[in-house]
Amino acid sequence: MSRLKELRKHINCELDKMQNADKRAGAYAHLYGVSLAATMIARKRGLDVELASMAGMLHDMYAYQSGSYENHAHKGADLARTILTDLELTNAEETELICSAIYHHDDKLTVDAPMDEVLKDADVIHHCMNDMSKEVKDKEKARFESLCAEFGM
Ligand SMILES: [Fe+2]
Numbered sequence: 371m372s373r374l375k376e377l378r379k380h381i382n383c384e385l386d387k388m389q390n391a392d393k394r395a396g397a398y399a400h401l402y403g404v405s406l407a408a409t410m411i412a413r414k415r416g417l418d419v420e421l422a423s424m425a426g427m428l429h430d431m432y433a434y435q436s437g438s439y440e441n442h443a444h445k446g447a448d449l450a451r452t453i454l455t456d457l458e459l460t461n462a463e464e465t466e467l468i469c470s471a472i473y474h475h476d477d478k479l480t481v482d483a484p485m486d487e488v489l490k491d492a493d494v495i496h497h498c499m500n501d502m503s504k505e506v507k508d509k510e511k512a513r514f515e516s517l518c519a520e521f522g523m
């Protein structure tokens with residue numbers, strides 16, 4: 371089994387514990403959507419697609435498990451480190467890359483390391499394109515516009 375598949379199996383088990391069916395469906399759609407978007411962006415930018423995809427799968431797990439978005443990026447990085455350590459899927463350097471991306475993913479107005487930027491942009495793609503009838507949030511406008519330019523859309 372690929373390590374992405376193994377990670378997804380673990381995440382599916384955790385998401386299946388969510389009682390509210392709508393919230394559970396939203397969580398699946400968002401994590402898989404961000405994971406796919408992260409793969410595309412990483413490939414376009416010549417970065418590691420597998421790690422980008424894994425970061426996408428993990429990035430909001432803390433919020434879904436705790437039911438709170440309060441400081442969820444920083445707490446989510448700790449949770450991701452625990453999951454990756456338990457599953458033994460990544461080496462120390464890879465774990466750091468993924469956890470750094472998750473730690474910074476809510477800082478949409480600042481620019482961080484390349485993989486951090488992949489996850490922020492993937493998050494924005496899903497927020498903005500999952501339902502295009504919804505208005506783009508102010509703090510995501512500039513990032514969404516540069517993504518549209520980068521991808522010619
Ligand atoms: Fe988030």
Ligand SMILES: [Fe+2]
Pocket residue numbers: 400404429430493
């Ligand atoms: Fe997210």
